[in-house]
Amino acid sequence: MSLDPTEPNPEQPLDVQKRGTLRLRAGQAIDLQRVREQLQQGGPPLWRSLEEVADTAEFRNYLHREFPANASDWLDPVGRRGFLKLMSASMALAGATACTVQPQELIVPYVRQPENEIPGKPLFFATAMTLGGVATGLLVESHEGRPTKIEGNPDHPASRGATDLFAQGSVLTLYDPDRSKTVLHLGEIRPWSAALAAVRGGLSAQAATRGAGLRLLTETVASPSLAAQIQQLLAQQPNAKWIQWEPVNRDNARAGARTAFGQYLEPHYDLTQADVIVSLDADFLSSEGAHNLHYMRQFASRRRVEDNADNLNRLYVVESNHTVTGGRADNRLALKSSQIEAFARAVAAQSGVAGIIGTAPAGSDAFVDAIAQDLAAHRGRAVVMVGDSQPAAVHLIAHAINAAIGAPVTYLPTPELVPGEQTAALRELVADIRAGQVQMLVILGESNPVFSAPADLQFGKAIQSVSLRVHSGMFFDETAQQCHWHVPAAHYLEAWSDARTIDGTVSIVQPLIQPLYGSKSVHEVMATLSERPERSGYDTVREYWFAWAALNRTTGSTGSTGSTSAPASAAAAEFEQRWRKWLHDGFIAGTAAMPTAAALAPDVATRITAGAAIDGLEVNFRRDPTVYDGRFANNGWLQELPKPMTKLTWDNAALMAPATADANGLHNGDIIAITHDGRTINVPAWVVPGHAKDAITLTVGYGRPLAGDLGSGTGFNTYALRGSSAMFFGGATIVRTGDAYDLVGTQDHWAIEDKNTGIVRAATLEEFKQNPAFVKQMEHLKLDKRISLYADKEYRGQQWGMAIDLNTCTGCTACVIACVAENNIPVVGKAQVKRNREMHWLRIDRYFAGSPDTPDTYVQPMPCQQCENAPCEVVCPVSATVHSAEGLNDMVYNRCVGTRYCSNNCPWKVRRFNFLLYQDWNTPQFKLQRNPDVTVRSRGIMEKCTYCVQRINAARIQAKREDRAIRDGEILTACQAVCPTDAIVFGDINDPNSRVARLKGSPRNYATLEDLNTRPRTTYLAAVKNPNPALPHNPMVGTPHASTDHGAGH
């Protein structure tokens, strides 16, 4: 690295995310042909990136050093004078600080202490978060009225205690200092009353035409009371129209169901019953899908092989992008999105679906045959799932196949109250506006249509002719800027509402905090359009459910024998009781929808409209794994979270296969101009092994000009390329521009030297059955484990340990965000991530195995291993990291002087150093978010995973107060609590009956880098894959046949 004046100043991590401040430099050129040859000749069985296989200097730098060269150096062009000035100042300050007496602190007690509030003890409230028209039940931790951490609601049918990464990150959005704070009219501050008057004025002008010029544009509405408010408005203004819009919507799935069954239905697959799962571009194991949490749980239940190896299901994935689900596949086929329809037809034809014929795309015949045979062999125990990005035709074919094979699937009403096809509705809205029929447009929610609407509609331009445009959202975003009025919307943790989850179960959304900025909830904004314009959100929601309760009396709940003429006060009292129970439980029991008898149209085959083939290059548009559709673009946690498969941070890119990149002479970071449907955008390329050839995947939501301080200008706006006729994929051409852009990924960070000696171990089902203890054969260095310079420690009480099941972990990365939220881990910014300084205590290592075109993927969550003979402890000169009586490697921040010897000595590279003052100590909002039970670390301090020692201590104190032992499962680490697949298990390994002890007794259990004899407390359960023997597959990693002589010579 040079002292280039264009290098960003590492002292200013907050500015560095801005595009243009980074020196633009393409990734290193890689000779793909050589990489292929190397891998064929048994090169590294497990590799992180093509750079690793090519053994580039950059990768070697990551591998052999604690931090890459110069990462710890002062790179500023500071001269001798500046240096002396700084040194003398810091000397003076160091001397001065040593003499300071701690400043006086105030204690501010309540005037009247609320019921159940005990200062120092967190309270948990049940609520729900809606995203994409589906709610997830949550339990939110509140410290003296400050929501700090999101957990899943263990009783909620969709959550069962888990959440996705968006729910974890959402608490940071609540405290985002860039949220909009005041009502604005043309950018100027106005009181709420003025906005109210304007809306009322606009509405009364519509009275004459009964709302003919009124349009309401919302997100997908999953709130029954909001839907009722809207229906009421439409009843009063029958000529008005309501449009729901999500940029990454489920139109295709809806249209498919409508065509197949004549009504909008949501298929619910029972994956616990499915021996064979075929995913056609369905990314159901990531955080993005509507069903994700319960599908992940169901899928994981069929990947546990401890009791019965035949429990293992088989997952086929056919997809264009390399997704989380594709990474878990037993057999994966990369196809262009446009070819999946032909593939589905071929499977249908072979599965005996009448009337569907088709030939498989070139080279996929074997795959089609294998799937068809497997489906036939598992009639009634196999499902075909289709992703939302596939056209309605593929959904239709899948419904037909599922009907033909008797798949375990039920059809439920959709979670959204009024299902529809959103793109068509939006197109109609724009047409109405263009025709001059719209005088008043009210836009509610975070779907940000000015930014996210298909480019060909030119939504932002079109709405200029609407004479009254009102927007309500949490941010003053691109849409707010194009509207006359902007009303700050309340976060879901600030407002009353309600929502339905995927199976229809209703949750009451209860707020945990008063709106920070006097924001209005969506119910309150809707109320302005009703006869009671100032009705509170609470009243709206409660009155709706009061009316509902009157219709749905629970039988025998209060002894009144169903007499409908009960006095009003008794009814109110009964309702109050039920209301309190709903709030306490987090959902209304018994509101799940009943399966609908869905009769497949007999002529379904004739209803399929074939999609056009795309001959050349194809461009795909997908939701972003971390910023969703752009609404989380200003969320530092989510921006910095490495995307599950690409490991990119702070940016999106044009993802493509190595072969496609090679054919176009592209390397990571080379900017290409993509032209699609007459529009062109520039995006840097990023090579993804396993991506379909001749296809490019773009994720949406980046490149926002008005996201906020962090998000504005990150990444590239791909909505600008997306048109309403090809919402998910279409033909494209690319041209290399010759420019380059610095994409920052973490795939090579914290590379472990000895991983080819079995850091990840896997076997096929057959190999596992023949030799259940296959992992043991990988211990190539047969050490007597008792050899140690140190005396063995005896643990009489508890000793903690963790087991991570690589067979159920999907790599969705929700645990990383949970860890960030729980442990006050700072955001460092793109320039710091580039220097390998990201602070995540828990990382997910993603490895590839096999050829770069059809690799297998392995994921491995890597927290501190909490070694028994910890190499970090013995080198600390100040005893800042020491062994505890329960086996933990305690990290004592107040002792740490920052020598970094410990991290230099950590083979797993799990220690993180605060090179700079990363933590934002000043922004008052962020102070509210922090977990008060975890020290906020400063500059110059080493930190690492503690197994959530604050939770261990809380549970220990609770148990000791009750004079009992800590129960197994009483302590959930943050990563364990959030995990939808239960892949992480923590507990007392001294208790032979604890779950973790039983898992550690599994034949699949192994420790990483065992030959170092550090005896890690975090161990892994090897993966068992179930590839179809009829199809070619890569050899499993970490099993004896895969471990060639590589790595044995060290």
Added chain:
Amino acid sequence: MSQVFPKSTNAWSKASLITLVFALLALGWLVLTLQRSDFVTSANQFIEQPVQFSHQHHVGGVGIECRYCHTAVEVSPSAGIPPTKTCINCHSQIWNTSPYLEPVRASFRDDTPLNWVRVHDLPDFVYFNHSIHVRKGVGCETCHGRVDRMPLMRQVQSLQMEWCLDCHRDPSRFVRPRDQITTMGYQPALAQAELGPRLVREYGIAGVEELTNCSVCHR
């Protein structure tokens, strides 16, 4: 050739070397003493409060039990400072016109909290938990002193880590029967050397190794 230095120089140089050693020792002693002094630990310093609340009067005189106000002490890390409502419970009836208590009435009337100044202030990286100490037989008096004799609250112990460790290394010297936790001026019925170890066993207090783990207090 004559000597440059007179013969007495030998004595002087020896003496100065010895003096230097003593001076260094004295300096060391001084630093250590200063470090433990009230000047550094803030012990025994009186702090101005919004209302000069007298524990001597309320505890020693009136005989109110500690937990009447510090309600959370048995369940929470924090003992809890009473809400204004607790003061008003009595002071709506007695001394309800005293100008001295006007800030309290104003707080209740205007719904604005009183801003007390913290007397026992631990560093932010220390996580002390009242509930477990109370449960394991550590009396209020052991750390907070004879509160019943304090017209104004003050810190009596250093609150330094060595002071914490004094007890964590040998709790038997300090633990009391559970019914004596809030007693001021507690005298053990038996000799503490006999009673202490018995209570430690009875309470199931963890061994020294566990109690002196860093993560017990630092996380």
